[in-house]
Amino acid sequence: MNANYPVISLKDYVKAIFRHKAVVVITFIVIITGTIIGLELKTPVYHARVTMLISAEKQIDSPYYTSLSGAQIQQLTPSGIVNSNPVIKRAVNVLKLHERPADYEKQFCSPLKARLIDLRLKRSKSNDNPSFDEPSYRFRMAVEGLKENIGVEPIRDTNLFAITVSDFSPEAAAEIANVVSRSYIIFDLEQQLAELRLQYGEMHPNVVQLKDNISAMIQNLHGKILPAIEAIGPATVKIIEQAEVPLAPTGTNKRTALLLAVFMALFAGIMLAFALEYIDHTIKSPQDIVTNLNLPHLGSIPRNGYRKNGCMNGVKRGTVSAQFYQKLSDNLCLLIRDKNIKSLLIAAATPRERSARVSANLGNLLSTKTGQKVIIIDANVNAPALNRVFDISEGPGLADVLERKVPFEKATQEIRPNLTVLPAGDTQLEPALLLESTRMGEVIKIAKEKYGLVLIDYSNVVNLRDTCILSSYLDGVILVVSEGQTKHHVLKELIESLNDKKVNLLGAVLDNRTFPIPKVIYKRI
Numbered sequence: 001m002n003a004n005y006p007v008i009s010l011k012d013y014v015k016a017i018f019r020h021k022a023v024v025v026i027t028f029i030v031i032i033t034g035t036i037i038g039l040e041l042k043t044p045v046y047h048a049r050v051t052m053l054i055s056a057e058k059q060i061d062s063p064y065y066t067s068l069s070g071a072q073i074q075q076l077t078p079s080g081i082v083n084s085n086p087v088i089k090r091a092v093n094v095l096k097l098h099e100r101p102a103d104y105e106k107q108f109c110s111p112l113k114a115r116l117i118d119l120r121l122k123r124s125k126s127n128d129n130p131s132f133d134e135p136s137y138r139f140r141m142a143v144e145g146l147k148e149n150i151g152v153e154p155i156r157d158t159n160l161f162a163i164t165v166s167d168f169s170p171e172a173a174a175e176i177a178n179v180v181s182r183s184y185i186i187f188d189l190e191q192q193l194a195e196l197r198l199q200y201g202e203m204h205p206n207v208v209q210l211k212d213n214i215s216a217m218i219q220n221l222h223g224k225i226l227p228a229i230e231a232i233g234p235a236t237v238k239i240i241e242q243a244e245v246p247l248a249p250t251g252t253n254k255r256t257a258l259l260l261a262v263f264m265a266l267f268a269g270i271m272l273a274f275a276l277e278y279i280d281h282t283i284k285s286p287q288d289i290v291t292n293l294n295l296p297h298l299g300s301i302p303r304n305g306y307r308k309n310g311c312m313n314g315v316k317r318g319t320v321s322a323q324f325y326q327k328l329s330d331n332l333c334l335l336i337r338d339k340n341i342k343s344l345l346i347a348a349a350t351p352r353e354r355s356a357r358v359s360a361n362l363g364n365l366l367s368t369k370t371g372q373k374v375i376i377i378d379a380n381v382n383a384p385a386l387n388r389v390f391d392i393s394e395g396p397g398l399a400d401v402l403e404r405k406v407p408f409e410k411a412t413q414e415i416r417p418n419l420t421v422l423p424a425g426d427t428q429l430e431p432a433l434l435l436e437s438t439r440m441g442e443v444i445k446i447a448k449e450k451y452g453l454v455l456i457d458y459s460n461v462v463n464l465r466d467t468c469i470l471s472s473y474l475d476g477v478i479l480v481v482s483e484g485q486t487k488h489h490v491l492k493e494l495i496e497s498l499n500d501k502k503v504n505l506l507g508a509v510l511d512n513r514t515f516p517i518p519k520v521i522y523k524r525i
Contacts, residue, residue: 010525011517016277017270018516019284024269031265032258039257041116043109044249048173050163050181051155051241079152082163082184088143088150090183094221095176098135098142108168150180160240170246175223177243182221188235189214281487289481289508292488293495296507298335298478299328301358303512328509329365332478335506336370336453343444343454343474344506347461348482349491355480356385358509359457367418372452375412377422377443379458379470381431384424386457390415397425401443402434408446420451435466444473462494468501476506483512 017024081087092098102121106114151164163181167173193210200207213234220226231239252260283289286297301324335341346362348355359376367374378386381399386392392413396406401422412422427434434440447454456474461467471477477498481491498505515522 011522013274014521014525015285015516017273018518019514020273020276021516023276024266024273027269027272028265031268032261035258035261035265037112039254040110040112042251043105043113043168045166045168045251046170046173046246046248047250048165048167048170048177048243048246049241050177050239050243052161052163052181052184053238053240054159054161055236055238079154079161081187082152082180083147083150084187085143087180087183087187088146090186090221091176091179092139092142092146094179094183095223097146097176098139100142105168146176146180149176165243166250170249174243174245178223178225179221181239181243182217182231185235185237185239186214186217186221188237189217192235280484281489282484283481283486283488283491283510284483286510288488289510293481293491293508295479295495295505298331298507298509300324300510300513301328303483303514325361325365329362329369332362332366333369336366339475339506341475341506342448342452343456343476345456345458345467345471345474345477346480347457347467347477348459348480349461349486349494349508355459355511356380356389356457358480358511359455360386360389363453363455364415364419366453366455370453371418373418373420373450374453374455375420375422375447375451377447377454377456378424379435379456380460381424381427381434383459385459386421387423390421392421392423394426395423397423398443399425399427399429399431399434401425402437402439403427403429404439408443422447432463432466436469440469441473461498464497464501467498468503471498471501471503476504478506479508480511481508483510483514485512 103114103117106117109117149166151166152161153164154161163177163184165173165177165180167176189210193207193214196204196207196210220230225231225242225244231242283292286300289295289297302321346355346359356378363374363376366372376386377398378384379398380386384394384397387394387397390413392415395413396411398411400406401408401411408422411425412420414420444454444456454474456470458467458470461477461479467477479491479495495505517525
């Protein structure tokens with residue numbers, strides 16, 4: 001299989017989730033919080049339904065109705081008539097909906113929604129609307145509100161249609177639906193009455209009969225369930241099924257909605273974690289070093305592998321940090337013996353990354369394991385680091401030796417037997433000029449003669465000229481790559497340039513390594 005397309009295992013997916021666990025948790029909290037607030041702001045609404053029939057037949061014949069055909073009956077679906085002012089105003093008057101308090105919803109909503117209703121009413125009154133409390137205004141608002149809560153839907157391939165009424169109270173929803181449907185029947189009878197009055201006069205028996213029918217329907221203009229024969233009525237529009245009190249509000253109940261939100265929040269969080277992992281092109285694992293950079297992985301240093309100051313002698317034996325350093329130093333010991341290496345450049349892959357602590361701890365361990373004298377030279381003249389790591393004085397150093405201000409021996413500081421440090425020193429000259437001078441080669445030659453192993457720390461390997469000059473005096477280069485900071489393409493370009501300059505790259509150390517998967521889970525996948 002192509003090395004650029006490694007096999008993705010279950011651990012890689014789990015690692016991506018745990019690496020971005022903060023994003024998953026935040027996404028989960030935001031979605032669940034938003035869902036809970038949304039549910040709190042949503043007052044349960046009940047729907048009551050009345051089924052009606054357009055028959056185009058009436059008790060009193062009229063040329064208008066007898067001339068209707070089946071196709072014309074279908075066109076009489078009364079969505080507009082049900083919501084007309086004569087029908088709605090009669091229902092509002094009968095039910096006294098205009099006398100409902102402005103904060104009627106507060107009886108059924110959550111405390112949070114109740115506060116918002118209070119704020120909305122307070123704001124409306126603060127606008128100094130003089131008509132806000134007038135009866136005519138309240139009546140008009142009740143009519144418009146009822147129209148918004150009524151739905152009329154034809155039932156396909158039949159002469160039936162349904163009137164649906166919404167309300168916060170299930171009893172009120174059923175009552176309003178029944179009153180509206182009966183008000184519509186009364187309106188239909190009144191249209192017949194008006195036609196017959198024009199045709200036959202006020203005293204005609206048919207007119208008198210229609211008046212009696214209208215009076216009887218007005219007596220039944222309430223929300224209670226009527227006997228079927230009384231509910232059907234004599235009009236061309238007949239009630240087939242009266243509205244009953246709904247048992248449950250419409251929509252998904254809160255428990256189900258919250259459960260769905262939990263699954264959606266987890267799914268969204270995990271998908272977002274995968275998306276962030278996909279667009280993150282930084283080095284994140286030893287496998288990335290081998291696969292993407294085509295370099296040997298020499299070892300890793302965990303994120304908590306450093307103390308604020310000090311090197312390996314500040315890390316307790318047996319700790320996780322010490323174990324990683326031990327493994328890294330063991331690998332380097334084998335490399336040093338197999339390839340007869342006497343000098344190494346330990347360099348950070350980008351200027352932001354520091355290699356000083358890695359150099360310090362490796363020098364400390366290698367001086368013990370190899371039994372040779374080890375010197376660590378700080379080549380970071382523009383940004384000294386080893387003096388802080390070892391907590392030593394900022395005396396003369398490499399820069400002073402390169403400027404011939406002090407001899408080599410006077411600038412070195414012995415940390416302990418077999419371990420010596422040459423600090424960076426201080427200079428007023430351009431650091432690049434010092435490192436590129438022939439004197440730098442002489443200093444490295446002196447160090448090789450006096451010590452068994454020479455380690456040079458340099459944290460600006462992107463400066464190819466300096467890196468190539470330094471590496472020409474040494475046996476090999478080790479890159480220090482920080483997890484989650486160094487991008488693949490930056491490193492690839494850097495490595496290609498170093499290879500073109502014939503730099504001997506021995507491998508890479510993954511610094512700042514994290515282990516996002518908990519140990520308990522890691523062992524089981």
